[in-house]
Amino acid sequence: MTDIPQVILGAHFPGVNHTTVWSDPASGSHIHFDSFARFAQAAERGKFDFLFLAEGLRLREQGGHIHDLDVVGRPDTLPVLAGLAAVTQHLGLAGTINATFNEPTEVARQFATLDHLSAGRAAWNVVTSSDAFTGENFRRGGYLPRDQRYVRAEEFLDAARAQWDSWEAPAGETAGTEPAPFQVSSTQFEISGQVTFPRPPQGHPVIFQAGDSAAGRDFAARNADAVFTRHGTPEAGRAFYADLKSRVAAAGRTPEHVKVLPGATFVVADTDAEAVELADHIRHQQVSGQTALRLLEQVWNRDLSGYDPDGPLPEIEPETGETTIIQGRARHVDDPHEAVAKLRRLAEEHGYSLRETAIASQARQSFIGSPQTVAHQIIDAVATGVSDGFILVPHLTPSGLDPFVDRVVPLLQERGALRTDYPERATLRDLLGLPTPITLKESTA
Amino acid sequence: MTTTQPSTSASFRLGVALKDTGWSDTAPASTVDPSGWLRQLRTAEEAGLAFATLHDAFRFEGAPRLDAALLGSWLAAGTERIGIIPTVTTTHTEPFHVSKALATLDYIGTGRAGWLVEVSPTAEEAQLFGRDRTDLAPSTLYAEAQEAVDVVRRLWDSWEDDAEIRDASTGRFIDREKLHYIDYESPRFSVKGPSITPRPPQGQPVVAYAGHTPEHIGAALDGADVLFAAPRDLREAEAIIQWVRRTETAGGSPRTPLVVYADVPVRLGSSTTSSTAGTVEDWGFGEVLTSVERTAERLQELRDLGFAGARLLPAVHDTDLAAVRDDLVPALRQLGLFTEDEPATLRDVFGLGPAENRYAQSAVDTASAPTTTGVLS
Numbered sequence: 001m002t003d004i005p006q007v008i009l010g011a012h013f014p015g016v017n018h019t020t021v022w023s024d025p026a027s028g029s030h031i032h033f034d035s036f037a038r039f040a041q042a043a044e045r046g047k048f049d050f051l052f053l054a055e056g057l058r059l060r061e062q063g064g065h066i067h068d069l070d071v072v073g074r075p076d077t078l079p080v081l082a083g084l085a086a087v088t089q090h091l092g093l094a095g096t097i098n099a100t101f102n103e104p105t106e107v108a109r110q111f112a113t114l115d116h117l118s119a120g121r122a123a124w125n126v127v128t129s130s131d132a133f134t135g136e137n138f139r140r141g142g143y144l145p146r147d148q149r150y151v152r153a154e155e156f157l158d159a160a161r162a163q164w165d166s167w168e169a170p171a172g173e174t175a176g177t178e179p180a181p182f183q184v185s186s187t188q189f190e191i192s193g194q195v196t197f198p199r200p201p202q203g204h205p206v207i208f209q210a211g212d213s214a215a216g217r218d219f220a221a222r223n224a225d226a227v228f229t230r231h232g233t234p235e236a237g238r239a240f241y242a243d244l245k246s247r248v249a250a251a252g253r254t255p256e257h258v259k260v261l262p263g264a265t266f267v268v269a270d271t272d273a274e275a276v277e278l279a280d281h282i283r284h285q286q287v288s289g290q291t292a293l294r295l296l297e298q299v300w301n302r303d304l305s306g307y308d309p310d311g312p313l314p315e316i317e318p319e320t321g322e323t324t325i326i327q328g329r330a331r332h333v334d335d336p337h338e339a340v341a342k343l344r345r346l347a348e349e350h351g352y353s354l355r356e357t358a359i360a361s362q363a364r365q366s367f368i369g370s371p372q373t374v375a376h377q378i379i380d381a382v383a384t385g386v387s388d389g390f391i392l393v394p395h396l397t398p399s400g401l402d403p404f405v406d407r408v409v410p411l412l413q414e415r416g417a418l419r420t421d422y423p424e425r426a427t428l429r430d431l432l433g434l435p436t437p438i439t440l441k442e443s444t445a
Numbered sequence: 446m447t448t449t450q451p452s453t454s455a456s457f458r459l460g461v462a463l464k465d466t467g468w469s470d471t472a473p474a475s476t477v478d479p480s481g482w483l484r485q486l487r488t489a490e491e492a493g494l495a496f497a498t499l500h501d502a503f504r505f506e507g508a509p510r511l512d513a514a515l516l517g518s519w520l521a522a523g524t525e526r527i528g529i530i531p532t533v534t535t536t537h538t539e540p541f542h543v544s545k546a547l548a549t550l551d552y553i554g555t556g557r558a559g560w561l562v563e564v565s566p567t568a569e570e571a572q573l574f575g576r577d578r579t580d581l582a583p584s585t586l587y588a589e590a591q592e593a594v595d596v597v598r599r600l601w602d603s604w605e606d607d608a609e610i611r612d613a614s615t616g617r618f619i620d621r622e623k624l625h626y627i628d629y630e631s632p633r634f635s636v637k638g639p640s641i642t643p644r645p646p647q648g649q650p651v652v653a654y655a656g657h658t659p660e661h662i663g664a665a666l667d668g669a670d671v672l673f674a675a676p677r678d679l680r681e682a683e684a685i686i687q688w689v690r691r692t693e694t695a696g697g698s699p700r701t702p703l704v705v706y707a708d709v710p711v712r713l714g715s716s717t718t719s720s721t722a723g724t725v726e727d728w729g730f731g732e733v734l735t736s737v738e739r740t741a742e743r744l745q746e747l748r749d750l751g752f753a754g755a756r757l758l759p760a761v762h763d764t765d766l767a768a769v770r771d772d773l774v775p776a777l778r779q780l781g782l783f784t785e786d787e788p789a790t791l792r793d794v795f796g797l798g799p800a801e802n803r804y805a806q807s808a809v810d811t812a813s814a815p816t817t818t819g820v821l822s
Contacts (some may be wrong), residue, residue: 079515194504
């Protein structure tokens with residue numbers, strides 16, 4: 001390791017799932033704006049690149065009931081980011097917005113607005129859905145055949161770009177400040193007219209993509225500035241990184257211009273041993289007995305509510321038909337029989353109860369250790385091609401980022417892996433080292 | 446509560462309608478510079494104005510313009526007391542998205558959010574959304590708006606206020622009995638619910654229409670709290686108030702009477718140029734008032750007719766808001782025409798009282814009734 005790389009850091013507001021601990025006395029509101037402001041200001045204190053918000057458009061259900069064991073509910077992504085633009089100065093503001101249940105004219109205008117309000121700090125995580133369950137909240141039902149999801153996403157993004165690029169720049173300038181019409185004609189969209197806003201300060205907001213499939217990777221290679229991935233082993237990370245960057249090159253773009261940013265959790269304590277202990281405590285907070293039953297229902301694909309979390313694993317076999325037990329989120333079980341067999345081996349080997357097995361089967365926190373250990377692991381990952389940085393997901397709202405900001409950030413700064421201050425008037429593109437997009441008009445001139 | 450009878454003790458409040466950099470600004474500064482907006486809102490707040498509405502439309506109307514709901518969210522985070530009422534249209538938008546955006550504005554402003562409901566009446570806007578939408582008749586658009594308001598209101602109520610329980614003993618974060626499907630089905634909308642955003646601080650943010658055509662008044666009486674009417678003169682002002690109250694009585698509506706404000710165009714700042722001085726100006730809302738004395742007199746007359754307040758339409762935001770703060774409001778105070786209390790929420794500004802939750806109500810009713818709809822078992 002000769003050069004110390006620059007580490008990109010995102011701060012993911014704690015999510016609507018069992019990773020977020022609500023039973024801890026330190027857990028505050030995940031709805032009130034003060035929580036978001038406090039979280040964002042901690043990220044800015046830590047010189048992070050951006051804050052990241054996920055999206056949900058229907059409350060999750062399990063067994064036909066609204067899931068009540070995790071944090072439930074969230075405020076609307078874009079208004080929260082607009083509010084945060086007023087109480088932060090440098091932090092990028094990234095929001096997840098679905099391309100299936102929205103229209104390009106509205107979304108392009110909203111992100112242009114956020115970019116203007118924040119002086120060039122907006123980012124859009126483009127996601128798609130083929131989910132009829134979520135579609136029930138929208139007037140046109142609005143769901144798509146699975147194979148059309150990325151077609152729509154790409155055409156949606158093209159339609160948004162046409163609008164961001166539509167205003168003309170006065171002679172000798174680059175900012176599009178003079179109203180001009182646009183027209184889009186594609187399989188999903190037939191739209192035209194004149195938008196109300198000048199070109200956003202960044203040209204286009206930073207584009208994130210978060211799908212892992214081959215289609216998703218190719219979409220990212222053609223369109224994204226950053227990819228939000230899942231964090232697995234360093235080997236899996238390096239394989240993904242190399243694969244994605246080669247797809248970017250194959251798409252005719254510069255590999256350095258697409259950042260790979262896995263989501264990662266962390267536990268920091270005075271010593272490595274204390275961190276391991278704390279990590280175990282957090283995992284027990286995250287998976288109560290009731291949550292353990294719900295997690296295993298996703299594997300068994302059947303109602304397990306009659307089982308005792310402190311007793312043994314269910315002896316019945318999993319239901320292998322259509323997934324019916326959960327709605328409103330992805331199910332990650334490919335082969336239920338194999339998954340159940342694996343859990344049984346785990347329980348037998350350690351003498352685990354049902355709950356202990358569920359806890360042990362969950363992915364461990366990504367970075368566990370003293371501040372020195374965590375800083376070293378992060379720098380090492382970026383130096384060895386695992387990623388360009390990480391999107392950190394704390395388990396507590398709103399204070400969860402503080403241990404990292406207060407204890408790990410100074411070490412990253414000391415080693416030259418993280419800025420000690422923001423550059424003046426930097427946009428998010430500037431912070432991430434991304435080029436300002438040229439307009440469609442320039443590219444065809 | 447507002448009545449048709451003149452009353453000297455009734456409160457009379459002032460708000461402001463903001464549109465680009467002013468309703469008649471001949472030398473506009475940048476409309477997309479956020480600091481200009483914040484300066485204006487803070488001046489309005491210093492003046493003691495109760496609320497600001499933010500104009501918006503999807504079509505380009507001549508000035509660069511940002512999305513009003515997001516601009517309002519940004520302004521709510523930078524102000525303390527003033528009510529913020531963005532225009533959000535219903536013709537091409539999804540009630541589910543509108544509902545959570547306005548609920549979130551209410552969270553950011555801790556109870557200061559309102560919604561100025563508008564429609565998108567042009568083919569130009571339909572083309573921006575690529576819809577083969579040919580029926581743009583006002584009756585259709587406002588009927589749709591009424592439905593959208595109904596759906597949004599149901600979504601705001603779809604969480605009861607105490608649904609979040611954080612009960613460690615049972616491991617439950619929410620009491621799902623207190624979350625409700627709205628199951629709204631009509632030819633126009635199909636929305637299952639519940640909202641993803643918990644019920645906002647006001648329960649129901651304030652809903653308003655601006656205009657006094659039969660469609661506006663009908664839609665406002667059906668589902669809004671406030672009507673901003675724009676009478677061209679006092680005779681028309683009187684006719685509007687009487688029409689609203691007569692229609693209310695005829696409908697036998699059990700609802701709270703509609704709160705009616707009058708729009709008052711003003712040019713009070715130093716923007717009065719030699720070319721406009723001494724001439725009578727009219728931008729389609731009646732005579733533009735150019736002196737503090739004349740404006741105070743008009744406000745007094747409107748109050749006596751039964752208007753609950755006035756929405757000022759400033760010719761140029763920056764200069765006119767400063768004049769409202771420095772000249773108009775002190776003059777109104779002297780005349781006892783300025784209500785001084787500090788309402789806790791925007792609902793309080795309009796005298797609306799707490800919003801009851803329709804589903805919490807029905808849950809009580811259904812304790813003794815055998816059939817229920819929309820309530821989770």
